[in-house]
Amino acid sequence: MINSVVFYQTMNDKSETEKKIFEAARDVFHRRGFDGARMQEIADKAKINKALLHYYYRSKDKLFEAVFREALKRIGPIMFEALDREVPLEKKLKMFVSNYIDLVTKHPFIPGFIMHEMHTNKTRFKTFLKENKHGIIKLNKLKSQLKEGIDKGQYKNVSVEQLIINVFSLCAFPFAARPVFQTVLDIDDAGYRKVLEERKKLIPEIILMSLKK
Amino acid sequence: MINSVVFYQTMNDKSETEKKIFEAARDVFHRRGFDGARMQEIADKAKINKALLHYYYRSKDKLFEAVFREALKRIGPIMFEALDREVPLEKKLKMFVSNYIDLVTKHPFIPGFIMHEMHTNKTRFKTFLKENKHGIIKLNKLKSQLKEGIDKGQYKNVSVEQLIINVFSLCAFPFAARPVFQTVLDIDDAGYRKVLEERKKLIPEIILMSLKK
DNA sequence: GTATATTTTAACCATATGGTTAAACCTAAT
DNA sequence: ATTAGGTTTAACCATATGGTTAAAATATAC
Numbered sequence: 487m488i489n490s491v492v493f494y495q496t497m498n499d500k501s502e503t504e505k506k507i508f509e510a511a512r513d514v515f516h517r518r519g520f521d522g523a524r525m526q527e528i529a530d531k532a533k534i535n536k537a538l539l540h541y542y543y544r545s546k547d548k549l550f551e552a553v554f555r556e557a558l559k560r561i562g563p564i565m566f567e568a569l570d571r572e573v574p575l576e577k578k579l580k581m582f583v584s585n586y587i588d589l590v591t592k593h594p595f596i597p598g599f600i601m602h603e604m605h606t607n608k609t610r611f612k613t614f615l616k617e618n619k620h621g622i623i624k625l626n627k628l629k630s631q632l633k634e635g636i637d638k639g640q641y642k643n644v645s646v647e648q649l650i651i652n653v654f655s656l657c658a659f660p661f662a663a664r665p666v667f668q669t670v671l672d673i674d675d676a677g678y679r680k681v682l683e684e685r686k687k688l689i690p691e692i693i694l695m696s697l698k699k
Numbered sequence: 700m701i702n703s704v705v706f707y708q709t710m711n712d713k714s715e716t717e718k719k720i721f722e723a724a725r726d727v728f729h730r731r732g733f734d735g736a737r738m739q740e741i742a743d744k745a746k747i748n749k750a751l752l753h754y755y756y757r758s759k760d761k762l763f764e765a766v767f768r769e770a771l772k773r774i775g776p777i778m779f780e781a782l783d784r785e786v787p788l789e790k791k792l793k794m795f796v797s798n799y800i801d802l803v804t805k806h807p808f809i810p811g812f813i814m815h816e817m818h819t820n821k822t823r824f825k826t827f828l829k830e831n832k833h834g835i836i837k838l839n840k841l842k843s844q845l846k847e848g849i850d851k852g853q854y855k856n857v858s859v860e861q862l863i864i865n866v867f868s869l870c871a872f873p874f875a876a877r878p879v880f881q882t883v884l885d886i887d888d889a890g891y892r893k894v895l896e897e898r899k900k901l902i903p904e905i906i907l908m909s910l911k912k
Numbered sequence: 913g914t915a916t917a918t919t920t921t922a923a924c925c926a927t928a929t930g931g932t933t934a935a936a937c938c939t940a941a942t
Numbered sequence: 943a944t945t946a947g948g949t950t951t952a953a954c955c956a957t958a959t960g961g962t963t964a965a966a967a968t969a970t971a972c
Contacts, residue, residue, distance in 0.1 A: 501919090503919080503920090517818070518734070518819055519732065519735075519819070520735075521732065521735035522734035522819055524959075524960095534920075534921095535920060535921050535922080536921095536960090536961090537920075537921070537962080537963090539960095540962080541919075544961095545960080545961075546960065546961090566883075595818070597876075601814075601878075601879060602811065602814075604882075605730070605808070606730070606731055606732070608882075612882055615882060615883070647884050647886065647894060648897065648898070648901060651872075651873050651884075651894070651898075652869060652905065654872065654876070654880075655868045655869050655871075655872035655876075656865060656869065658868075658872060658876070659867065659868035659871060659872040660864050660868060662872070662875065662876075663810075663817070663868075663871070663875075665824065666814060666817050666824070667863075667864060669817075669821075669825055669828060670778070670779075670828070671864075681860060681861065681864070688861060691909070692865065692905065692909040695905075695908045695909050696904070696909070714949090716950090737929075737930095739929075747950075748952080749930090749931090749951095750931085750932080750933090750951070751949080751950060751951080752930095753932080754949075754950080758930080758931075759929095759930065759931090
């Protein structure tokens with residue numbers, strides 16, 4: 487038995503096969519969610535035998551956990567750290583939005599994936615966040631920046647929580663609900679990509695507008 | 700065999716048992732999604748035998764379809780019609796947001812449910828929308844109102860599509876991603892309810908602000 | 913080249929799950 | 943009371959699915 491079931495090691499240590507398996511698993515889990523994913527489909531996609539999945543990752547749960555952790559690890563720095571940096575608020579928001587949209591463009595299923603798994607298994611998320619040290623968004627810097635602006639009479643009196651919710655909603659939902667929007671607004675793939683790209687400029691504008699007096 | 704598999708009839712025609720089944724099914728499907736839902740759990744929740752499910756609704760697919768259709772029927776009038784009414788734009792937006800939040804407060808799983816099922820089975824949604832005549836949001840009225848405001852120099856030049864995406868994102872995402880937000884922002888249930896209630900005022904403000912020059 | 917360890921496979925297994933069937937059980941009309 | 947219709951149940955069935963095992967294949971060390 488290979489030692490790769492251990493999670494703290496980096497991808498570099500993984501064998502080619504293990505990478506293939508992981509990527510196939512990520513693809514399938516992201517698309518279908520835990521319940522919808524079939525070990526057979528993952529095996530097929532990785533072009534290996536189903537038993538190999540259990541050789542590298544002992545169970546569906548373990549394999550899923552690896553995928554789920556990676557997803558959180560990807561958005562973690564953006565979600566939990568980017569907003570806490572020592573950067574002027576307006577610039578920070580622009581950077582955040584741009585980075586988030588770029589990341590999720592590369593992994594478009596992440597928002598929906600995390601949301602759905604959170605709904606069906608809240609404990610998993612909480613456990614992971616807690617052990618990962620950045621379980622709760624560090625709002626200190628953002629809070630003080632906001633307060634400063636409010637005290638100066640520059641910004642309106644908005645809570646950090648609402649601000650965060652607004653930013654994430656405007657960024658993530660167009661990805662999570664993409665099929666709904668595309669259908670309902672009758673937009674093709676190319677058109678929707680353009681819409682998403684436009685939002686890199688649009689969202690910071692909206693957020694800053696909503697802050698200013 | 701009862702005639703209730705037919706979908707166009709109203710709830711009134713349904714027997715008590717059938718209602719019990721449907722409500723149990725709705726609950727389970729909304730929470731767990733199609734793949735995560737177990738017929739046994741639905742039966743247990745409805746306090747009937749599993750075979751009765753198949754007596755009233757021939758298959759899991761049929762039962763799911765009924766639930767899915769009802770969800771769309773609920774949000775349909777709001778999503779597809781409310782925005783097309785002959786009401787001043789600003790008032791319309793306020794009404795929409797308030798109605799949407801009220802509805803989804805009653806059925807908090809609907810946004811996530813629809814989003815997830817859309818991702819895993821796009822055709823189902825499209826088929827349903829097409830046959831239901833309001834498959835595509837009627838944007839005519841909204842479009843002309845927006846154009847009017849732009850021509851008057853009152854509004855900025857924003858596309859209807861971005862406007863709709865913004866409104867829906869700000870309304871729906873806080874429900875769909877509720878567990879994520881609550882965890883990550885460390886807010887309890889009562890606190891989050893308050894946050895949601897606040898948004899009835901907040902969202903129209905943001906949207907109008909983002910429109911105005 | 914042979915022995916040893918690792919990787920991969922084919923064939924199985926146990927269980928969960930959607931679905932079926934035939935009989936029992938009402939209920940209302942005659 | 944009997945019958946006929948719809949309703950409900952217990953017991954089953956077939957299959958899909960996660961997981962196991964033992965052997966084959968391949969690489970690695972000596």
